[in-house]
Amino acid sequence: MIRPRGQIIPLVVSADPIPGGGQLTEARVVQPVLGLDVSALSGRLWFHAMLNGEGLTLDSGELAPGIWGEGFIDRRHPHTYVHELMLVGRLAGSRWGVGAGAGKGFVPFGTDDPMSRPPVRYPVNHHLAQILERAVVLGQARYRWITIEGSLFNGDEPESPSSSPNLDRFGDSWSIRGTVQPATGLELQLSRAKVRSPEHRGGAGLDQFKWSASVRGEGSLGSRPAYGLLEWARTDEASGAFRFESWLGEGAIVLGRARPYLRLERTQRPEEERISAFRSRRPHLEDAILGISRWTTFTGGVVVELLGGASRYSIAPLLEGTIGRITKSGEGLFQVVDWYSRPEFWSLTLGVRASVGMRAHRMGRYGLLESTLRHPVGHE
Amino acid sequence: MRPVVFLAVLLAACDSEGPISPPPPPPVTEPPLASQVDVPPDYGLHDTFVRDGVAFLSVWNTGITILDLGGGGRGGTPQEPAVLATFRPNNGSLAAPAIHNSWWFHNASNGSRRYLFVGQEGPGIVGSTSGGDIKVLDVSDLTAPTEVAFFRIPGAGTHNFWVDEVRQVLYAAYYNVGVVAIDVSGALAGDLAAREIARVRMTPASYTWGVMLANNRLYASDMTSGFWQLDPGSLQPLGGGNNVTERYGSDLWVRGNVGYSGTWGGSPRNGLRGNAVKIWHLSTSGAPAIADSIVIEGINTISDLEVSDNGRLLVFSVEGPTDAGLYVYDLTDPIKPVRVGYVNVVQGLHTVSLGRVGVKLYAFAARNPASPALLIYDLSEYDR
Numbered sequence: 001m002i003r004p005r006g007q008i009i010p011l012v013v014s015a016d017p018i019p020g021g022g023q024l025t026e027a028r029v030v031q032p033v034l035g036l037d038v039s040a041l042s043g044r045l046w047f048h049a050m051l052n053g054e055g056l057t058l059d060s061g062e063l064a065p066g067i068w069g070e071g072f073i074d075r076r077h078p079h080t081y082v083h084e085l086m087l088v089g090r091l092a093g094s095r096w097g098v099g100a101g102a103g104k105g106f107v108p109f110g111t112d113d114p115m116s117r118p119p120v121r122y123p124v125n126h127h128l129a130q131i132l133e134r135a136v137v138l139g140q141a142r143y144r145w146i147t148i149e150g151s152l153f154n155g156d157e158p159e160s161p162s163s164s165p166n167l168d169r170f171g172d173s174w175s176i177r178g179t180v181q182p183a184t185g186l187e188l189q190l191s192r193a194k195v196r197s198p199e200h201r202g203g204a205g206l207d208q209f210k211w212s213a214s215v216r217g218e219g220s221l222g223s224r225p226a227y228g229l230l231e232w233a234r235t236d237e238a239s240g241a242f243r244f245e246s247w248l249g250e251g252a253i254v255l256g257r258a259r260p261y262l263r264l265e266r267t268q269r270p271e272e273e274r275i276s277a278f279r280s281r282r283p284h285l286e287d288a289i290l291g292i293s294r295w296t297t298f299t300g301g302v303v304v305e306l307l308g309g310a311s312r313y314s315i316a317p318l319l320e321g322t323i324g325r326i327t328k329s330g331e332g333l334f335q336v337v338d339w340y341s342r343p344e345f346w347s348l349t350l351g352v353r354a355s356v357g358m359r360a361h362r363m364g365r366y367g368l369l370e371s372t373l374r375h376p377v378g379h380e
Numbered sequence: 381m382r383p384v385v386f387l388a389v390l391l392a393a394c395d396s397e398g399p400i401s402p403p404p405p406p407p408v409t410e411p412p413l414a415s416q417v418d419v420p421p422d423y424g425l426h427d428t429f430v431r432d433g434v435a436f437l438s439v440w441n442t443g444i445t446i447l448d449l450g451g452g453g454r455g456g457t458p459q460e461p462a463v464l465a466t467f468r469p470n471n472g473s474l475a476a477p478a479i480h481n482s483w484w485f486h487n488a489s490n491g492s493r494r495y496l497f498v499g500q501e502g503p504g505i506v507g508s509t510s511g512g513d514i515k516v517l518d519v520s521d522l523t524a525p526t527e528v529a530f531f532r533i534p535g536a537g538t539h540n541f542w543v544d545e546v547r548q549v550l551y552a553a554y555y556n557v558g559v560v561a562i563d564v565s566g567a568l569a570g571d572l573a574a575r576e577i578a579r580v581r582m583t584p585a586s587y588t589w590g591v592m593l594a595n596n597r598l599y600a601s602d603m604t605s606g607f608w609q610l611d612p613g614s615l616q617p618l619g620g621g622n623n624v625t626e627r628y629g630s631d632l633w634v635r636g637n638v639g640y641s642g643t644w645g646g647s648p649r650n651g652l653r654g655n656a657v658k659i660w661h662l663s664t665s666g667a668p669a670i671a672d673s674i675v676i677e678g679i680n681t682i683s684d685l686e687v688s689d690n691g692r693l694l695v696f697s698v699e700g701p702t703d704a705g706l707y708v709y710d711l712t713d714p715i716k717p718v719r720v721g722y723v724n725v726v727q728g729l730h731t732v733s734l735g736r737v738g739v740k741l742y743a744f745a746a747r748n749p750a751s752p753a754l755l756i757y758d759l760s761e762y763d764r
Binding site for chain 2 (some may be wrong): 002202203204206207237238239241242269273274275276283284285286287288289290292293330331332333334335338339
């Protein structure tokens with residue numbers, strides 16, 4: 001089976017305040033991806049590939065208050081051109097299964113990639129709750145409804161859209177994830193990972209120890225397809241000198257052609273020395289941070305499907321808004337008002353999601369956890 | 381022709397009888413680069429201590445690199461430094477060496493040049509927490525350093541040093557602990573905790589960057605509360621303090637009755653980045669009072685500053701965003717420095733140290749990653 005997938009989202013986003021104060025409105029093309037899923041041997045062998053063009057359309061990042069990572073602050077960084085390139089095999093009986101995979105892609109840790117979840121806006125906790133774009137070798141074992149995964153990978157995160165994993169560092173980091181699927185559509189997961197020096201490619205940076213736990217449900221609410229996720233994530237750096245924690249809940253429901261969704265999140269993030277309003281120093285020069293901030297966000301939105309639910313193709317205008325509050329968490333020189341004129345912020349996004357085949361692949365789940373179901377509230 | 385003649389007469393009259401204009405400022409020139417020494421990018425060079433023709437490079441996780449500039453016996457020069465040794469101290473209380481600064485101790489009581497004091501800079505939340513030990517290396521043989529002692533304050537980390545080589549007291553700026561005085565007389569071995577003489581945290585929020593002994597007076601620059609005069613024995617505040625409140629403070633230097641302190645802009649304070657050098661007049665008792673300041677647009681942080689040994693030049697290093705690099709000021713009037721030299725270094729300079737090799741004055745600047753390096757500038761043209 002060969003299954004192409006792709007997506008592009010032209011949008012206009014406005015946010016207030018941005019770092020330094022004031023309002024900013026930008027037009028961008030986000031999440032331009034082209035993918036291919038190929039399965040053979042009656043689903044025992046899978047190949048997943050995805051190209052991501054954000055390096056071309058999103059060089060300065062996507063305006064998104066609270067989002068951080070890979071040197072970007074309050075902007076989501078572009079992902080790498082080769083986003084995913086994984087070969088995965090699985091052997092499964094009715095009660096047991098084993099799987100293995102290798103390539104560049106998602107580490108078995110945490111929850112689904114935000115690209116395959118209802119809101120367009122990425123959550124603040126992306127760098128706490130997922131590990132991606134790594135050279136990874138993974139193994140899986142399943143007994144009845146319990147699946148255990150383990151992986152080895154390179155700790156370094158990308159430095160630019162053209163970055164490739166530092167293969168000299170392959171195996172310096174590991175993860176393990178346990179997934180329980182006691183009933184159709186219900187999933188619980190608990191993950192643990194050690195990530196060696198993710199923020200310094202050469203390996204001189206701080207190590208991270210990460211936890212993630214979540215409950216995910218997908219099914220019907222009444223007669224309407226619905227989805228819900230509750231997750232907790234925590235990352236410790238420098239032997240616990242820095243601790244960042246996140247709680248997130250989100251849900252979506254299908255109401256005819258409309259798909260409204262909500263997300264509530266409270267996440268801590270590091271406040272680093274900035275070289276400009278939206279960028280922090282990369283490569284790092286030392287291991288200090290200026291403090292920790294806590295971002296409480298409430299995001300709501302709706303997409304309206306124009307082509308009908310049965311089609312693999314989708315053109316869906318979307319309107320999404322976020323209101324939130326920034327607070328200082330703990331000590332340090334970072335002060336909210338030094339960068340933002342007030343602690344309350346908002347952002348508003350208007351765009352169109354055009355996609356094909358995106359609903360079939362839960363990004364971040366391979367092999368035994370690969371679902372062939374169409375996810376009724378995912379993106380199409 | 382008539383208007384031209386009139387204009388010429390008018391100009392001549394103005395030239396001979398008009399008010400006297402101040403002389404134009406001297407031209408700002410770019411100091412020549414004597415040499416560049418690349419260092420491994422993990423994370424790179426933080427500080428350099430230069431003495432007697434030998435340079436000690438604090439190269440984060442690489443450790444201490446010792447260069448012969450003419451005093452190490454390996455034929456090195458500032459134009460072609462020769463590596464004497466690279467030594468990676470143990471991690472101590474940290475997960476990595478994180479070597480930040482050093483001081484080659486010339487003991488005035490016995491002439492010993494055996495010890496190199498080395499500072500680590502561990503993870504911390506600026507303004508609140510820090511980590512890192514003081515390490516003591518035996519550099520009797522500059523080609524084969526060994527680690528012999530350490531000083532540690534749990535829950536705190538050291539930053540810049542000054543050593544009273546006559547009284548054999550090491551003063552360490554100690555970030556969230558303030559300033560610490562340590563007895564470094566005699567042989568040093570093992571844990572030096574019992575050698576602590578005094579410590580002071582000037583305010584409950586103090587986060588102290590640097591300390592300097594000058595004129596038998598001790599001065600400290602605190603990131604949150606400014607420029608202080610301390611008692612060299614008890615470390616108790618004698619003057620100053622709470623005098624830089626609109627920006628965060630950074631490094632300091634004192635010469636004669638004038639002090640200079642930098643400002644740090646890793647995060648704005650009251651909307652201001654660290655783009656100012658504060659100039660302090662020191663009273664007969666040594667107490668500092670603000671006299672003037674230099675404000676430079678296009679920079680975030682004055683990361684390090686130093687006055688030349690003859691008092692002629694003020695030199696400081698600067699980090700981003702656009703006008704980072706090395707700044708050289710003439711101190712004919714110490715209260716009114718005049719810029720005479722500047723070189724733009726895009727990555728920014730984390731520190732600069734001055735050192736004389738033979739009769740020539742050089743600036744030893746630490747270029748930030750990517751491509752970290754020691755940049756050695758010849759300052760002779762400004763030093764005449």
